[in-house]
Amino acid sequence: MKIVVIGGTGLIGSKTVANLRQGRHEVVAASPHTGVNTITGRGLKEAVSGAQMVIDLSNSPSLEDEPALEFFETSGHNLFAAEAAAGVRHHVALSIVNDDRNPEIGYYRAKVAQERLIENSGIPYTIIRSTQFLEFLGGIADVSADGNIVDFARPVPAHRGGRRCCHRRRRGTRGAAKRHP
Ligand SMILES: NC(=O)c1ccc[n+]([C@@H]2O[C@H](COP(=O)([O-])OP(=O)(O)OC[C@H]3O[C@@H](n4cnc5c(N)ncnc54)[C@H](OP(=O)(O)O)[C@@H]3O)[C@@H](O)[C@H]2O)c1
Numbered sequence: 001m002k003i004v005v006i007g008g009t010g011l012i013g014s015k016t017v018a019n020l021r022q023g024r025h026e027v028v029a030a031s032p033h034t035g036v037n038t039i040t041g042r043g044l045k046e047a048v049s050g051a052q053m054v055i056d057l058s059n060s061p062s063l064e065d066e067p068a069l070e071f072f073e074t075s076g077h078n079l080f081a082a083e084a085a086a087g088v089r090h091h092v093a094l095s096i097v098n099d100d101r102n103p104e105i106g107y108y109r110a111k112v113a114q115e116r117l118i119e120n121s122g123i124p125y126t127i128i129r130s131t132q133f134l135e136f137l138g139g140i141a142d143v144s145a146d147g148n149i150v151d152f153a154r155p156v157p158a159h160r161g162g163r164r165c166c167h168r169r170r171r172g173t174r175g176a177a178k179r180h181p
Pocket residue numbers: 006007008009010011012013030031032033034036037038039040056057058059060061094095096097111130131132133136
């Protein structure tokens with residue numbers, strides 16, 4: 001099976017690609033650094049051609065409210081047009097626990113917009129809602145601290161997120177699901 005990992009060079013994407021390559025699949029790590037850009041469309045059609053599955057682990061270069069929203073909306077539109085044309089059978093994406101319960105956070109609104117595009121794409125999908133990765137512990141503490149108290153959901157190690165994305169790929173062949181790891 002040909003599997004395209006959009007954002008396959010990123011923190012979670014590179015771990016997912018490494019996991020998938022232990023199997024007998026053709027795995028494409030797609031990102032601007034490998035010549036595939038979901039914003040400009042460069043290399044996208046060629047990358048998804050012949051693919052049965054796309055795992056979207058891309059992220060906006062800017063985490064600010066408006067750029068992040070624009071990234072996920074533009075990327076999603078281009079990605080689903082290419083996936084539909086290529087006959088992709090399943091789309092997997094990594095999202096965030098409780099993103100829809102925190103509309104005051106701009107980046108979470110962008111992730112909800114990404115989820116809506118996925119749900120309306122017409123392509124069978126799995127959305128995995130994860131807590132943040134341990135690798136970001138320092139940054140999470142910085143933005144979540146209120147005096148001496150830091151309040152956040154239990155983070156998970158990035159390598160476990162990579163395994164989850166592969167696991168969903170193996171099990172998630174039809175329908176739609178949102179699951180928390
Ligand atoms: N990190 C967390 O704690 C966490 C938790 C839950 C969910 N998530 C979600 O998981 C996803 C990945 O997060 P991450 O931390 O692994 O991100 P990351 O390390 O910042 O990696 C981002 C990836 O996106 C790629 N990318 C950027 N612009 C692109 C474009 N125009 N077209 C195609 N690919 C592009 C990058 O490619 P280049 O290397 O070529 O620039 C890179 O491979 C995000 O959607 C995030 O919301 C993350």
